[in-house]
Every structure is written in structure tokens, then in C-alpha cells.
Amino acid sequence: MKPPRPNSLVRRTAFPGGPSRPLVTPLQPSVVYASPDPDALDRQYEEGSGFTYAREGHPNAEVLAAKIDMLEGAEGGIVTGSGMAAIGAVFLGGLKSGDHVVGGDQLYGRTLRLMNEDLPRMGIATSLADPTDAEAVRAALRPETRMIVVEVISNPTIRVADMEGIAAVAREAGVLLVVDNTFTTPRLFRPFESGADIVIHSVTKLLAGHSDATLGYVAVRDPVLREAIMTANVTWGLTPSPFDCWLAERGLHSFDLRLDRAEANAAALAEALADLPGMARVIYPARPDHPDHNRAMALLGGRGGNMLSFEIAGGRAAANALTRAAPELAFAPTLGDVGTTLSHPASSSHRALTPAARETLGISEGFFRVSVGIEDPALLIAEFSRAVSAAGRN
Numbered sequence: 001m002k003p004p005r006p007n008s009l010v011r012r013t014a015f016p017g018g019p020s021r022p023l024v025t026p027l028q029p030s031v032v033y034a035s036p037d038p039d040a041l042d043r044q045y046e047e048g049s050g051f052t053y054a055r056e057g058h059p060n061a062e063v064l065a066a067k068i069d070m071l072e073g074a075e076g077g078i079v080t081g082s083g084m085a086a087i088g089a090v091f092l093g094g095l096k097s098g099d100h101v102v103g104g105d106q107l108y109g110r111t112l113r114l115m116n117e118d119l120p121r122m123g124i125a126t127s128l129a130d131p132t133d134a135e136a137v138r139a140a141l142r143p144e145t146r147m148i149v150v151e152v153i154s155n156p157t158i159r160v161a162d163m164e165g166i167a168a169v170a171r172e173a174g175v176l177l178v179v180d181n182t183f184t185t186p187r188l189f190r191p192f193e194s195g196a197d198i199v200i201h202s203v204t205k206l207l208a209g210h211s212d213a214t215l216g217y218v219a220v221r222d223p224v225l226r227e228a229i230m231t232a233n234v235t236w237g238l239t240p241s242p243f244d245c246w247l248a249e250r251g252l253h254s255f256d257l258r259l260d261r262a263e264a265n266a267a268a269l270a271e272a273l274a275d276l277p278g279m280a281r282v283i284y285p286a287r288p289d290h291p292d293h294n295r296a297m298a299l300l301g302g303r304g305g306n307m308l309s310f311e312i313a314g315g316r317a318a319a320n321a322l323t324r325a326a327p328e329l330a331f332a333p334t335l336g337d338v339g340t341t342l343s344h345p346a347s348s349s350h351r352a353l354t355p356a357a358r359e360t361l362g363i364s365e366g367f368f369r370v371s372v373g374i375e376d377p378a379l380l381i382a383e384f385s386r387a388v389s390a391a392g393r394n
């Protein structure tokens with residue numbers, strides 16, 4: 001019998017190839033890449049080509065970035081470990097102590113926390129302004145303002161920002177316009193075509209679409225600023241896992257189809273909900289009674305997206321009855337999944353606010369936000385009808 005060769009199990013063998021190639025993007029989990037010799041490694045660093053260490057970049061992130069770049073009409077997009085990592089990289093790479101940032105007053109909860117608590121701690125001042133009013137955004141500017149940060153559709157009240165007005169304000173003041181395009185997605189709105197300097201995504205949501213990958217994306221118009229944000233991403237360790245990138249790329253194959261179906265469902269559901277007894281209001285941009293309807297239709301190419309909110313009477317007891325009557329409508333604080341999810345801001349994203357502050361925003365105990373999925377629309381409407389009627393009987 002031949003004795004086994006010492007250590008042979010830890011020596012990696014070459015990956016078998018052949019004239020054919022895999023149809024599916026390979027998953028490359030390698031943390032490190034071996035180079036033939038120091039000269040070759042030197043050339044790699046000089047040219048910034050190839051891969052050395054996964055925190056600095058890896059093939060699955062590059063493949064995913066290129067796909068989102070295509071959707072956004074961007075170049076050199078950067079994939080990050082989460083949507084918050086994308087926002088963090090923009091702030092860490094693009095701001096310094098003494099700068100000032102203006103943000104929308106209904107930004108995503110964690111972004112608001114960065115604005116209200118973490119940036120000030122680092123010597124960066126912040127102000128919030130209503131993004132449906134470009135003059136309010138202009139009034140918040142200071143000589144040291146460096147960035148305006150906005151989301152096109154607000155969470156959870158589904159208001160639509162005056163993007164044209166804000167872009168003009170940013171341009172006149174020479175301030176960077178940063179757009180978080182997570183809710184709208186490039187299928188409804190492409191911020192670079194409307195004057196944005198930086199576009200951010202939580203890829204976790206509609207782009208990846210299956211609630212199994214946590215990722216972000218940032219694209220930057222100015223190459224010098226892009227380099228600074230890229231460096232912050234690598235240095236602060238905000239970079240993504242190859243497996244999540246691989247899942248998200250697979251999710252993107254069906255992005256257009258998923259979004260179109262979810263949007264058609266949302267439009268049908270909005271109409272059905274508005275007709276239900278006990279419904280106080282339905283907020284959906286494509287409905288003529290939406291407060292920003294005309295602006296939304298002009299900005300979003302006549303589309304309403306997959307997000308809607310509604311309000312029922314009856315307070316917390318009715319809200320409990322609604323979620324319990326339809327457990328198949330996942331009551332979960334996320335959005336953009338293939339399946340419909342329901343969130344209740346008063347007990348989740350907006351729980352830290354006083355009831356009075358919530359009331360100012362129009363968020364009562366009967367307020368729900370719906371991320372509409374791609375189910376059979378008749379099924380969805382039946383489930384919601386049952387849930388709302390159970391809430392009414394409460």
C-alpha cells in the first residue's frame with residue numbers, strides 16, 4: 001500500500017476546467033489570492049487590476065456592481081456590506097469635521113440616527129428639512145453645507161420629494177446631491193439623470209428581492225470622490241460577503257419582472273383597500289387623491305411602485321386584530337421581498353417618537369405600510385379584505 005503524502009490535504013488543487021463553461025456565475029469565497037511572484041503583485045497594485053484580498057474587492061462584488069451600474073446608468077459602482085454601510089461609506093469618505101449636511105426629515109430610521117447622533121459626535125453638523133418643499137431645503141443650507149441627502153419616496157408616509165427643485169437648489173449652491181433610491185429603484189427613477197451626484201441603494205430590498213442577502217451599493221459621479229468613498233469602504237471594513245453578492249446577482253435576473261408584477265398588484269390592492277368599510281385612507285402615489293400625485297406621475301414616469309400605506313380606525317386593538325387575522329401577510333419590518341410584508345410604524349420604525357410627534361407625521365396606531373409582493377392579486381385582495389374586516393369587528 002502507498003503511504004499518504006504528508007500535508008497533501010491542505011494543498012489546493014487546480015479547479016478542473018474544459019472547453020465548456022458554467023452557465024451560472026461561479027461563487028468565489030476566497031479571502032486571498034495568490035500571485036506568481038513579487039513583480040506580478042507589484043504590477044497588480046500599480047494597475048489596480050485583479051484581486052488580492054477580499055475586503056479590497058472580489059469577483060462576485062464586481063459582477064453585482066456592474067449589473068446595478070447598468071440599471072442606474074452609472075460607472076464604477078461600489079457594493080457594500082449593507083445599505084447602511086453604503087451610507088456610512090459616503091459620509092466617512094465624503095465629509096470632514098466642520099462640514100454640514102442637510103437631510104430629508106423622513107429618511108430611513110438608521111440614516112436619521114446617523115444624522116441626529118453620529119455625525120454631530122464627529123464634528124459634522126446636520127439639519128433636517130421637508131423634501132417635498134425645495135424652498136425648505138434651500139433655507140436649511142449653510143455656507144459649510146457639503147451634502148443634501150434625500151429619499152424620493154418617504155417612509156412610511158409615501159410622500160414624493162420635489163427632486164427637480166432640490167436638484168436645482170443643490171446645483172446653485174454647489175452642494176453634493178445624494179439620493180437613496182431604495183424605494184423607487186432605477187425602474188421608476190434614475191437619479192443621475194436628474195442631477196444627483198451620488199446614488200445609494202439598500203440592495204437588501206427590491207434589487208436582491210428575496211430577503212436572504214444584506215447588501216448596499218453606491219455610485220459616485222466624480223471619480224476623485226468615488227476613490228475617497230471606495231477607500232473608506234475598504235478601510236472601515238464595510239465590504240460585502242461573496243455569497244450575499246452571488247445571491248443578489250441571481251435575484252437581479254428577475255428584478256424587472258418582479259417589480260412590474262408587484263407594482264400592478266399594489267395598484268389593484270390600493271383600489272380594493274379604498275373600497276373596504278372601515279378604511280380611513282389609502283396612500284399610493286398613482287391614486288389621484290395622493291397629496292403629491294401630479295409630481296409623482298411626472299417624476300416616476302406614470303408609475304406608482306410597490307409601496308403603499310393605509311390607515312384604519314380602532315387603534316392598537318384593531319391593528320393587532322388585523323395582523324392576527326392574516327398571518328400569511330408577513331408582519332415583518334422590511335420591504336422589497338417577493339412576498340407581501342406588512343409593517344406597523346408605531347410599534348417598530350417610529351416607536352421612539354412620542355405619540356404627538358407620530359401624529360404630526362400622520363402615523364396613528366391604525367397606520368400600516370405594505371410592501372406589495374408578486375402573489376396572485378386575487379389572493380392578496382382576499383387576504384387583506386379578511387384582515388381589515390377582522391379589524392373592524394374588533
Ligand SMILES: *Cc1c(COP(=O)(O)O)cnc(C)c1O
Pocket residue numbers: 082083084085108111151180182183201202203204205214215216
Ligand atoms: C433598508 C433601508 C436602508 C438600509 O439598508 P440595510 O441594507 O438594511 O442596511 C437604507 N435606506 C432605505 C430607504 C432603506 O429602506
